[in-house]
Amino acid sequence: DGGITQSPKYLFRKEGQNVTLSCEQNLNHDAMYWYRQDPGQGLRLIYYSQIVNDFQKGDIAEGYSVSREKKESFPLTVTSAQKNPTAFYLCASSTETGAANTGELFFGEGSRLTVL
Amino acid sequence: GQNIDQPTEMTATEGAIVQINCTYQTSGFNGLFWYQQHAGEAPTFLSYNVLDGLEEKGRFSSFLSRSKGYSYLLLKELQMKDSASYLCAVAAGKSTFGDGTTLTVKP
Secondary structure, X not given: OOOEEEEOOEEEEOOXXXXXXXXXXXXXOOEEEXXXXXXOOOEEEEXXXXXXXXXXXXXXXXXXXXXXXXXXXXXXXXXXXXXXXXXXXXXXXXXXXXXXXXXXXXXXXXXXXXXX | OOXXXXXXXXXXXXXXXXXXXXXXXXXXXXXXXXXXXXXXXXXXXXXXXXXXXXXXXXXXXXXXXXXXXEEEEEEOOOOHHHOEEEXXXXXXXXXEEOOOEEEEEEO
């Protein structure tokens, strides 16, 4: 079945450690996104990519990094520079790219990161 | 800048009708999405409006007024499984989300 797979589902990290969250899609979508969600809040955009080997910062990119070496994969690294990394992280993809961006977002099941 | 407002919480009774409002002020507009999110799960797509008016899809309908920067999601014949958060998102180059409305359906 086509879809988006995120791993791991749960992750614990000590302060000062970098962690990488995986996101893989087999929907053949060009655009991919990373969102962060804190309790009782909506989704805030971290990074997005509209094409392979290109990505842009979202609204809260500080302390995060991404890569887009393959169309199917868009991993997110939470670095030690991120001051408050404990959150629910959601990866999404869509068919639409560019300024039009009218495409529905398809989400993975999310990764819950807890910093101890 | 982008500003999207929704009520934080709503409560309704099983079988009733509930309307969840969303107002937005954004630089650019290419359409408005509604997503449903159950606790601890990923959001799933409910509806998309790009033109003014009402879009109906089964028990769920969504309305848009671009001149007023206003949308609502209407849920009819509420069921217990409709208890969830409902997220309003504006597409303008990338999607910007409101904080969501947590709906509790009571027997």
